[in-house]
Amino acid sequence: MKAVVITGPGGPEVLQVKEVEDPELRDDEVLIKVAATALNRADTFQRKGVYPPPKGASEYLGLECSGTVEAVGERVSRWKVGDQVCALLSGGGYAEKVAVPAGQVLPVPQGVSLKDAAGLPEVACTVWSTVFMMSRLSAGETFLVHGGSSGIGTFAIQIAKYQGAKVFATAGSEEKLAFCKKLGADVCINYKTEDFVERVKKETGGKGVDVILDHIGARYLMKNIESLNVDGRLFVIGTMGGAEANIDLRVLLAKRLTVQSAGLRYRSPENKAVIVNQVEKVVWPAIVGGKVKPVVHKSFQFSEAAEAHKLMESSDHIGKILLLP
Incomplete structure (x- = not known):
């Protein structure tokens, strides 16, 4: 099969696109013929050599995909050859075929194209978990x-709004803020021209918000801690703005705050399966009902992977970037 390989950090x-060996199929896995994969910021870090795949995972990039089931392992009962699916991966999406534990596979939601479904598993599982x-x-x-x-x-923005929350969002341009508004964000803050802490305090009568999802x-x-309400929860899923910081524990104590952090990629297959199951039960109906829609900015061919990565690192996109074999 063909795959996009990293020739060096x-x-x-x-x-570069190269011919490689087909993946081996284990008893509890599904082999998917990839229709599309989606870029994630983690792919750029792996390309630079600072985010290695978990032990036993595919060496190729790609944390999610959509496609058609080509084969199933002996212990797989739910999925059949020919099923149209999407999947949460530990790696391997930038290839024509990928083997994935059956518990990390999802049906393509009704009303979503097979191609666009490639951009759903990672964001849905990350946000829901x-x-x-x-x-x-x-x-x-x-x-x-x-x-x-x-x-x-x-x-x-979409799933929080669907679940009945008041949604605040930050972005770096008026175009992006307008798009956030269109998706349902109630308060849109330009982090380049406004102090988001001040705006959050103003909009909440000085209280702060209940939950923050942060990748900086x-x-x-x-700033996030200052922006939280009493009993507020901060969840950190990235370190684009650095990995080490000082924290004033007195603020946490006074407001009974919770600070958590986790990634999806290094979780066990069993833990991922629990998340995927929840996503299918709760999130998929929202997508089928048209309340939550995949947002795809642009699609590239495997041969244009470098251009796709340049676009992601420029942050000039809105939503997901897809790669097609």
Whole structure:
């Protein structure tokens, strides 16, 4: 099969399409003929050599895909050859075929194209596990997502709104803020021209928001903590603004705050299966009902992987970037 390989740590130019061995299929896995995969920020870090795949995972990039089931392992009963599916991966999406544990496979939601479904598993599982399963965002609460125009952000705005929360979003341009508004964000903040802490305080009568989803990390840590309500929950899923920061524990104590952090990729297959199951039960009906829609900015061919990575690193996109074999 063909796959996009990393010829050595570096910039987008190190990505090249090459012929490689087909993946081996284990008894509890499904072999998917890939129709599309979607870029995630983690792919750019792996390309640079600073985010290795988990032990035993595919060496190729790609944390999600959509496609058609080509074969199933002996212990797989739900999925059949020919099923149209999408899947959460530990790696391997940038290839014509990928083997994935059956518990990480989802049906393509009715009303979504096979291609566009490639951009759903990672964002759906990330947002649902962090914002709802672990941070317990509920109807009537307030929620802030940074990078509202990103793949994670566009999905988080929609599902939080669907679940009955008041949604705050930050973005870096008026075009992106307008898109966040269109998706349902109630308060849109330009982080380049406004202090988001001040705006959050103003909009909440000085209280702060109940839950924050953040991918910036160190640079925003204390600002996020200042922006939280009593019993507020901060969930950090990235370190684009640094990995080390000082924290004033007195603020946490005074407001009974919870600070959590987790990634999806290094979770066990069993843990991922629990998340995927929840997503199918709760999130998929919202997508089928048209309340939450995939947001796809642009699609590239495998041969254009370098261009796709350049676009992601420019942050000039809104929503997901797809790669097609």
